[in-house]
Amino acid sequence: MQELINRAKELLADGTVARVLGWKAGDLPYNPEPAYFEKEEDFENFVYNGFCGANLSKYMIEASKLEGKTLVCLKPCDTYSFNQLIKEHRVDREKAYIIGVGCKGKLDIEKIKGMGIKGIESISGAEITDGADTLTIQTLYGEKTCSYADAMLERCHVCKGKEHKIYDELIGESKETKDAERFDSVAAIEAMSPEEKFAFFQKELSKCIRCNACRNVCPACSCRKCVFDSNKFDSSQKANVDSFEEKMFHIIRAFHVAGRCTDCGECSRVCPQGIPLHLFNRKFIKDINEFYGEYQAGEDTDSRGPLTDFTFDDVEPGIVAERG
């Protein structure tokens, strides 16, 4: 982390960048938040550890409109989102100085709490430089430990890899954290009967409080004006009066990001209700892979997305009906 701070200060000082986009410590030991750093003294609060799950690429949409370059810290998986935003002309590559930061998997505080660890005062072992596989947690009730891997976000267990897809320079080592198959969770749902599927999603989506956190954090949900906020389509009004429409929000959102979603997992990370929203997106990704060949959104900045491209070898739309 110190290397990152030093380099960021250097780039600020020599005028290469006008500001730094990173994470600052929050009021709890496990909730750092995205922040801009413009002066040397701001860096006192700078933090980069296992809890810095937030994907900063979306902030670059607004940062691209500011004077001068913005230094942005991107984890390997964040770079996919950044590439996708370049492809959609939403961020300006020239306005970004990308430091690819190392990642050894990001932590999910809900998982730690789920282990019965309450009253957390401090956590060690979450630093990016720590080689330890164990987290040591000081709580009101004494010291507790848990394995780093057990506390990781679901998305890190199916990590896309430790390679940064776009960067100006790299700082810090990354670790391979993949220990599960990405589409297993989707396949499990596919195996359900229609009634079971309906009941499953009914139950999950009924938890939604429409806080819009999933939408606001999603790098693919980058519309200037969301259809759910626009008076042009009546969707927001309908969602207000009809609980069925409310549930449609997530389905419509999944359709809107289909083919563009990089599976960064931010939607599920920020959901205060713990709805596994990534499952919708991952289902689309799985279908796209099966119908049109393997495709990873954000892999590069210029390939055509399968849903907005056409080849003569494309499957007929009827394939969905045939497959059932």
Add this chain to the structure above:
Amino acid sequence: MQRIGVFVCHCGSNIAATVDVKKVVEMAKMEPGVVHAEDYQYMCSEAGQSKIAEAIKNEKLTGLVVCSCSPRMHETTFRKAAERAGLNPYMVEVANIREHCSWIHKDMEEATKKAVILARAAIAKVNLNASLKPGESLVTKRALVIGGGIAGIQTALDIAEAGYEVDIVEKTPSIGGRMSQLDKTFPTLDCSACILTPKMVEASAHEKINIYTYSEVEKVSGFVGDFTVDIRKKARSVDMDKCTGCGVCQEKCPSKKNSNEFNRGLNTRSAIYTPFAQAIPNVPVIDRENCIKFKTGKCGVCAKVCQAGAIDYEQKDEILTEKYGAIVVATGFDTIKLDNYDEYAYNQSKDVITSLELERIMNAAGPTKGHLERMSDGKAPKNMVFIQCVGSRCADKRGKSYCSKICCMYTAKHAMLIRDKYPDVNVTVFYIDVRTPGKNFDEFYRRAVEEYGVNYIKGQVGKVAPQPNGQLLVQGVDLIDNKQILMEADMVVLATAIEPDPSVRKIATMLTASIDTNNFLTEAHPKLRPVESPTAGIFLSGVCQGPKDIPETVSQAGAAAVKAIGLLAKDKLMTNPCTAKSDELLCNGCSTCENVCPYGAITYEDKEVNDHGIRETRRIAVVNNALCQGCGACTVACPSGAMDLQGFSNRQIIAEVDAICR
């Protein structure tokens, strides 16, 4: 608020017998915006149309809903009627309560309920309609014909005779198509080549016709009246201007063992070849896959023997870009693959052949010089069995559900020709039924049975088994005598089903012309517009639209030509005003719409916008109205809903859905 008039048509008893039209009128009156509703026996009649005009005048209507037949039938009629009465034609909507309702339902109560819902949806839409004004576009006075068989040649000749330029694109090295492979033609038994080759010559000599053989359509953009087409002229490796067609290169070519496609693989040809002697153009091509020079770099015999110096190994594919006002598809057919029909032993025995192969065997220029013999040992056959409907009229997925239409007649022809030339050969035909609807067709078939003694057996063949002695054991059933039949044959001929040439799928996609589940191109109306594709400016000629024989193909080719001429004769076309429009305050500039637009109608501009007081330069989608065809692909792809289709706006569609679900 709109002032909407609703007109419910009885369509004689077509609608009124199943839908309570009075009830529809009554219910429509209660819908928001409706100020007038009435029913009438025939809305499309003169009297019906004047009712509309009167109501527009008396009730000061701003919008109309006509509950009648499909909009494809009479939308234009009602729009014109409204326009004459001073209303913008795009303020008219049609609720289809015939095809979508009365024709498909029996229960009056249910059908009436549905008719009311359909009317309600149309009223909800009209409430949001806005006046639209069509633009104009110019017509390029040149036609493209895809496919150089008899259909394509005839269409091209007819268009050219009317004084318009025509290009024919043919993928093989010569025009002529399937007809050039046939020996004799039913029901007159005249020689196929004798009637086809003069037409080929006429087409190639016509000053208005330009033929691109060994060429394929690569890309199509634009729209009716103004298509832009990329044509790939594949490298012939022979200079068309220098070649004299002397044929020495083909004689001397050392690579002689290449399957001869023209003779359906029954014999071989050289690597440099013309498909047949009367080929047009009479310029060979080098089959690069089999040419020794291309495979090893050594040889070059053809270049050495060519007096004209026409051989050019360096030749490359060329892409030509041409503009056309109309495109005629005449891609023809092929016989189906028989891999799913192992019971007929086609892949096991050389003496089981398709009828098209028999055509080549019977042809004087064919692999046996026209002498009827077995392909296995060259012996003259004594017993021949013809099996009808191989892969046609097939209930399961192995074959085709349709009747290939030509097989009954050509089998009678083959049987008759064989009995005439070789009276000692016994000919047996197994059939499901014999179909002979055509001028002089049944007489022709009866001659085969009555005068030539062809043995017709009503029944199907279950198995053809090659025997060790070289004979074929045919196991069939005679349905009339109700008995099993076992007979030995020297040759078995399969009346193999025909299917659209596989290339048609790619072409249909490029043209956005619809095809059916059997890959036949769909006509705009099966009865009233049989030679037009639903896609404007695309016309259909020959078997690509459905199975047909030569006389039918030629008449359809002429009909397609007339339709194309009708289009080319116009100087300007009215363009569809239902085009896409981008809301610059909602546009993200993400290029999704640009990627999905099949017409290249969307570009991006950096434009200063004022978004509620925030002034900034944004990347905004801009639609070129002259290019946009209103397909709506962009509106569904746009994540922010910035793209909207005029006349079919997102809001209108949702209003319709809401009205239906209410």
